[in-house]
Amino acid sequence: MRDAVLVCGKDLRIEIRSRVAVNQVVPFALAVVLLFGLALGPDRRVLAPASAGLFWVAVLLSTVLTVQRSFAVESADEAREGLRLSGLDPAGVFLGKAGAVLAELLVLEVVLSAGIALLYGARLAGFGMLAGSAVLGSIGLAAVGMLYGAVASGLRVRETLLPLLFLPVAAPVLLAATKCWNLALAGTPSHAEGWLSLLAVFAVLYVTIGTVSFGPLLEDR
Amino acid sequence: MSAYVDAGYSVALATLAGYAVSIAVRERTARRRLPATAAGGADRGGGGPAGPSGATAAASPGGVAAPGGPVGAEEGAR
């Protein structure tokens, strides 16, 4: 899928040059983590067990922003028309843009893990499971995010619509990824294998749907 | 304990009835507004629920006038 690599590269290059994700989304996520800390109190005995869940909530919220950014990139100068007319395979466009979102999410997650280790006193362990579930979970999130981003793009109330559409559907990822992380942090990552496969199923399902339906979604404007 | 049951039944029935009534009312309102628009656009804007009763008779099943309006408009445009 050369188109996918092209589009992915383009999006990432735009990001590297404009640094919007780095300057805005990562700080946003850190702010969320901080605010959760303020909300739940300074007692580490409350925060540490909750770290995985709070981490993933922050990731979910950041996904919304990242996806919005991904679509905002093309909203100026009729770039969206250009994308459509360029003859790129829409499936490739989907995979490329989702791939770029995925990359940004992964970077964010690394930063956030440091954040929760620091702020909540979470002891990071079971890195294989942490990384594996993070990757699979993020793939699922990026795919669903891209899909709903396309559904909401170009419509007038998309800023409020996208979170409303995306967050409920992303709920299983939140559940499963939090479970994986909780078990990894508790030192029993092998118990999380079932949840990991749930994340894998979700990812496969939505990447497939995205690949198939991005064409019709891009068509009408 | 039966207070909960009563509450549950009341809420359910009241909501369903309310929804059904609201659909029926809106349908009636929309139906009454319709012929007014086809009758030369006279009562168009201020149609509202108190539409002309004569038009209501012509409105529902027969309604030759209704589709005649827009088709005529299209014909005239050519």
Place this chain on the structure above:
Amino acid sequence: MTTVLEPISQPEPPAPAVSPPGRRAGRGGAVALRSTGLLALAGVVATVWLGLWVTPKAKGFGDLVRLLYIHPPMAWVAFLAYGVATLASLLYLWPRTRHPRFDRLAGASAETGVVFTGLTLVTGSIWGRPSWGVWWTWDPLLTTTALLFVLYLGYLALRRVPGDAATVARRAAIASLIAFLDVPIVYFSVSWWRSLHQPPTVDLTGRHLYVHGSMAWTLLLGFVSFTLAYAWLVGHRCRLSVLREREASEGLAAALEERRLEGAP
């Protein structure tokens, strides 16, 4: 061009393409809808009567079991409505069956569905309060229903977005498909999640309830009546959509006509 058009010059009704599709259903459809409504009303009244007065109290549940006659039927309709909306969306997207009536059906089913979903949550919560002392437990089915509620609201919000009607309809159809596939995933993950935490001390879903005799019949009647009520509501809601669309298009035509009349010297 100074010709003043004469709106009602043709004597016969125009081709079906112009007249609303509801007309083709005509008399038969109206009769069916009316009888459905009457049956539904009769059924619901009977269910309520049987449920509240005729059927006996249950062991361990007491009077609370009476909610059994309305809560599961409404939950069933909530999920049925979503299924219908999704199926209609699928048909709308499929090139061979692309017809505005399916978009209308999807919207009507979603609107009715959200009402039933909300009621399912309320009755479920009312069931839980005396049994458990809390207004909400993370029961898998109820939690999935809560999520379904939010999915409905999102879908309805999407349908209301201002913009080109065809585009919005298409996007909404795709959105409903995406969300539909998520519902079973959510159910599995929540029930798994719950099973790991604490085994339910009192089975909220009443699975251990021994339903027999008049209780079973009332329950069945409940399912049937609420399904009929759903059908009636959706039918009328579709009709309302048709009327509103006609109103919009004829309002536009009348406005154009008026403008043209103004322009003629």
